[in-house]
Amino acid sequence: MPELIRWVLYYFERAAIRVFSIYRWIVFVLPIEKDTECPLGAPHVDDGYIVRESSYSDIDDILKLYPKEFYQYMPSRKRSELVRSRFNSKYIGFVLLDKSGDIVGGTWALPVKSDLINSNGKSCFELVNTFIIPSKRGSGLGSYMRSSAIKKMAARGYTHVISYVWRSRKASINMNLSTGSRIAGEKMRINVLGFNRTYINRFVDLRGLVFLPHIILVGYDAERLKYVVSYLRRFGFTVKVVLANCSDIDSTTLSFFDQSENSVLILDPLIGEKSGQVADSIDERFCILNKLHAEFSFDDLIEEVKMESVKPVSYIFSVYGERVPVIDLS
Known part of the structure; x- marks a missing residue:
């Protein structure tokens, strides 16, 4: 594109933005440890x-x-x-080099100071304009570079780190x-006739997001899970419910979870799996959980349940077969 046309479009775009525009971002926050021995969540x-x-x-x-896409x-x-x-x-910059020493990402x-983090001696930074050259995308290098920079x-x-x-x-x-980043809210900036306002909303509007993953809900409180499942169904999510230690669950609640695309797996010595299989011991309970693990792959969740440290409602987003966390409602 000729430079003159770029200049015209550039100033036209800036003027249009000042007249009226709305920008929305998903806000991610990730706590990090100083003594991390390897990049957080870095793929092979x-x-x-x-x-x-x-x-x-x-x-x-x-x-x-x-x-x-960064400069239009x-x-x-x-x-x-x-x-x-x-x-x-x-700014502190980082670059990713390939085997030949050529830059393939940055x-x-x-x-920054973030309102999402009550900073008492906490230091926060934002990662911006992370990129990988087109020929290297889709191979996990972006996550690897990001994790290494963190x-x-x-x-x-x-x-x-906030993104x-x-x-x-x-x-x-x-x-x-x-x-490993968790969704912490949504940032919105509104420009009207040269005046602008920026704010962060802790509620994330799930409608229109580019992914609709499977969600696994794990918890002890069946009534609370019912509320969450009802909410997520409105947005077309596929939900797998795992009930741990819910020996007092009634048939009405059970039938609520077991509708259309949703299914329930009960982890309880007294009830066992919904199909009628009875788990007489804790080992059998986690054999049942391993069946779910084979489908969705989330080893650390198994460890959490074994240690009985699962919160009343825990979320596991499974995007394209990967286990990734988001903030829960508990």
């Missing part, structure tokens, strides 16, 4: 990839690789100013979920 990737802090010598390479109609001069400004401010960490920031004393992700960016949402 081929040997040879490394993550290091970026330097001035990387500017030209990053400019060539900077994804179009932004002219090349503005794009260059944006990237270069990241090296002259409080991200920036920005120290590990390096933890070594600097930071305790929380704002456009609701329409499916890959970015899944990358945050796969590295």
Whole structure:
């Protein structure tokens, strides 16, 4: 696209935004540990990839690789100013190198103060503009780079990472979920005639999100689970209910859970599985749970139930077969 047209579209877009616009992001928060020995939630990737802090010598390479979705109609001069400004401010940059030493991805960490975190000595940072070149996407490298950057920031004393992700960016949402981040709210910015207001809502509107995952609900309180299942059904979620220690459940409640796409699995020595199988011992109870595990794969949930540390209502989002957590309603 000719630069002149880019400049025209750039200023037209900025003017339109100031007249009226609404932006919405999903807010992710992840607590991190300083003594983390390996990247949090990092998937296995081929040997040879490394993550290091970026330097001035990387500017030209990053400019060539900077994804179009980050700049749209932004002219090349503005794009260059944006990237270069990241090296002259409080941003901390990281790049992902392949086996040949070429840059194939990058991200920036920005120290911030967040209303979502009651900071008493807690240090929070935001990861922005995380990108992987198109030819390397879909291989887990984005999650690996993000997790490695988090590990390096933890070594600097930071305790929380916050991310704002456009609701329409499916890959970015899944990358945050796969590295352990929890959905903490929704950020909205409204611009009207040059005036703007930004606020964070702790309620996340699930409608219109780019993913509708399977959800596994685990809990002891059947009545509370009924309320949550009713809420989630409104948005078309597929729900698997696991009732632990619910020996007093009645047939009406049981039939409520076992409707259409929803199914129930009862973990209780007295009742066993809904099919009639009786679990006479705790070992048999967790054999039953392992059947669910084979379908959805969530080892740590099994450990939580074994330790009887499951909250009254726990959520497990299973997106494309991966186990990822979100904040619960308890």
